[in-house]
Amino acid sequence: MRGGPSVLGIVLAGGEGKRLLPLTADRAKPAVTFGGTYRLVDFVLSNLVNGDILRMCVLTQYKSHSLDRHVSTTWRMSSLLGNYVTPVPAQQRLGPRWYLGSADAILQSLNLVHDERPDYIAVFGADHVYRMDPRQMLAQHVENGAGATVAGIRVPRAEASSFGVITPGADGVQVERFLEKPADPPGLPGDPEQVFASMGNYLFTTKVLVDALHRDAEDENSVHDMGGSILPMLTERGMAQVYDFRNNHVPGESARQHGYWRDVGTLDSYYDAHMDLISPQPEFDLDNRRWPIYTHPGQLPxxxxxxxxxxxxxxxxxxxxxxxxxxxxxxxxxxxxxxGAMVQGSVLHHNVRVGRGAVVRGSILDKNVDVPPGATIGVNPGRDRELYTVSKNGVIALGKGQRVV
Structure with missing residues (x-):
């Protein structure tokens, strides 16, 4: 941020994404296509760039080739101004081991922090669909003098076991407890069926984060995870605060789109988020020219x-x-x-071919899938379950180049 505090962006993009199989069978989760032309990682990078955080490291590990290539070829910043987005694969800097968790990934990449010497570090996840202005979160962090600030969003208590759960103090800002994916999460005061879920987006004062990472590395019982280790540690020390995502306002958004955030970690949530794009009044409109989502669409007519x-x-x-x-x-x-072919309620990735008279319904087809003439997907549920991956809600998914019977 020119003229203000310096911020280094660290994007955690090393996740395996098993719940998104078969889409993640050959690629890291942040590299999965979304919305036709984008990759999931484009959303976090666009938010950071639009928010004037222009020096970013994308930490990768699991099947990262397509992700590394996308970041390298698409996200080219002005070297004249010293801005950059760079993929950083696991390098075993601290010995012959891969990342043990998200906290260990940052610990092994502290050379990036030492080189940049930022005042603050934004640690954001790479696999959510949303718009957010990180400057507003940073302003609260700086004003309150917090050691760590975690972005929180209200979600139904029934869904909370998939997230880190934040218990705010009486002031609504101080974090009293941080529970990572609890089986029986506590509800919010006055609204017991809602919880504050962590969005996986954190802001740290640099010294606080570096000290916490070294403390965590010395703990043999730690899982070395940002949500499972670092945030609970800083909460116990009274250094963690919560930023309410409801207070974040992005230029160009409508009232209907305000506060939209989707964790697309399962086939059903991934599919539902796509359906949000195509409703007559979309809950998430890709066409916001005051806060664009950037990517490289390729050279096609x-x-x-x-x-x-x-x-x-x-x-x-x-x-x-x-x-x-x-x-x-x-x-x-x-x-x-x-x-003569029909495609209904489906998500088709690059270069999918649907043959003459074929029918595709309620499906996700990864790139290069070839549906032969007359074939059907989503017409016979029993047969589809025998041949393909079918989600809890009945969404059919075929992996990259998978053969259609």
Whole structure:
């Protein structure tokens, strides 16, 4: 932030993402396509860049090739001004071992902090869909003199076991307890069916974080995780505060879109977030030109609709050729839908081909899947469960290049 405090962005992008299989069978979770042309990592990087945090390190580990390539080729900043976004793969700087957890990932990458010497460090997750202005969170952190500030969002108590849960103090800011994925989380005072869930976005005063990482490294019983280790430690020491995401206002957002945040860690949540994009009044509108989501769409011609092809309530990427019927779907670049084919309520990644007369319903097809003429997916639930991955809510998912019977 020019003229203000210096902030280094550290994006945690090494997660395996097992709950998103088969989409993560060949790539890291932050590299998974979202919204047609984006990768999940584009959302956090866009928020940080729009918020004037222009020096960022993306820590990668699990099957990171496509993620490293995307960050390297897409996120090129002005070297004249000293700005950068750089992927940082696991380097075993502290011995012959990979990252033991997210805290250990930062500990092993402290050379980046020592080189940059920032006043503050923003540690953000890489696999959520949202818009957020980090400057507003930073302003609270600096004004209150906090050691650590964690962004919190209200979620139903029934869903809280998937998140870190924050218990705020009487002032609504000081963190009294931080529980990582508790089985029976406590509700909020006055609203017992809601909890404050951690969004996985943290701001630290640099010295506080560095000291906490070294303390954690000495603890043989630690899981060496930001949410499971560092935040509880700083909470016990009275150094952690919560930032209420409801107070964050992004330029260009509508009242309907305010406070939108989705953890797309499962096939069902990933699918539902895509359906949010295509409703008549979308809950999350990709077209906010005052707070854009950046990516590199590739060099492809505009989409074509030929031979009576039609798409309704859909997102259609460049290079697509539509000869059949598409409804309530999201199509990535290069998708081909042949004559007589129907695609309904589905998410199709790059270069998927749907043959003549084929039917695809309620499905997620990863890149290069070829649906033969006359084949059906999402028509016979029993058969689909025998052949493909089917989520709890019945969403069918095929991995990259998977054969369609």
């Amino acid at each position: 505009p989409a074509r609709f030929v031979a009576g092809g039609i798409a309704t309530d859909s997102v259609v990427g460049p290079g697509c050729v539509i000869r059949g019927q598409v409804s309530r779907s999201v199509l990535s670049p290069g998708v081909v839908v042949a004559e």
